[in-house]
Amino acid sequence: MTVDIAQWEASVTELWNRADSLGREEGVEAMRVLAASCPAGDGRAAFELAGMYDSMGFEAEAGGEYERALELGLDDDRHAQLAVQYGSTLRNLGRFDEAIAVLEAAPAHPSTGTAPRVMLALALHSAGRVDEALRVAIEAQIDALPRYQRSMRAYAAALTENAE
Numbered sequence: 783m784t785v786d787i788a789q790w791e792a793s794v795t796e797l798w799n800r801a802d803s804l805g806r807e808e809g810v811e812a813m814r815v816l817a818a819s820c821p822a823g824d825g826r827a828a829f830e831l832a833g834m835y836d837s838m839g840f841e842a843e844a845g846g847e848y849e850r851a852l853e854l855g856l857d858d859d860r861h862a863q864l865a866v867q868y869g870s871t872l873r874n875l876g877r878f879d880e881a882i883a884v885l886e887a888a889p890a891h892p893s894t895g896t897a898p899r900v901m902l903a904l905a906l907h908s909a910g911r912v913d914e915a916l917r918v919a920i921e922a923q924i925d926a927l928p929r930y931q932r933s934m935r936a937y938a939a940a941l942t943e944n945a946e
Contacts, residue, residue: 790820794830806838825854829864832871841871862891862898869901878909896922917941 820827832847865888872881888898899922906915
């Protein structure tokens with residue numbers, strides 16, 4: 783049976799729109815069913831299942847699905863989102879060095895904006911690298927500032943210039 787991928791995507795969106803009203807197991811099971819209906823070898827299914835595991839508090843299961851999605855391949859938009867989500871999951875699992883590595887390698891994409899850098903700041907903080915975390919958080923927001931960009935760059939650099 784051929785799956786209409788546009789309909790599959792619409793079903794995924796609909797499920798995410800009601801995910802907050804579902805119980806943990808119910809949400810995961812609903813996404814499992816949808817993931818199974820996606821063409822075999824399509825990274826989108828693993829990505830969406832990972833996201834549901836993650837949002838329902840099953841971080842360990844999410845990690846395996848994120849890794850599978852990476853192996854299968856994703857479009858640029860989902861790959862950027864995966865970096866943020868997987869980095870967050872690794873951080874929540876206490877795997878700080880891995881989280882930092884994933885987030886430092888996160889691709890820039892309009893769909894995630896500065897989220898990879900903000901999540902990196904959280905991972906650095908969790909790893910006890912607080913000055914570096916603050917520097918990254920400030921730097922992530924500099925381009926959004928209407929003024930004081932030069933000053934903020936200097937302040938951010940000063941946080942870690944002696945450590946490097």
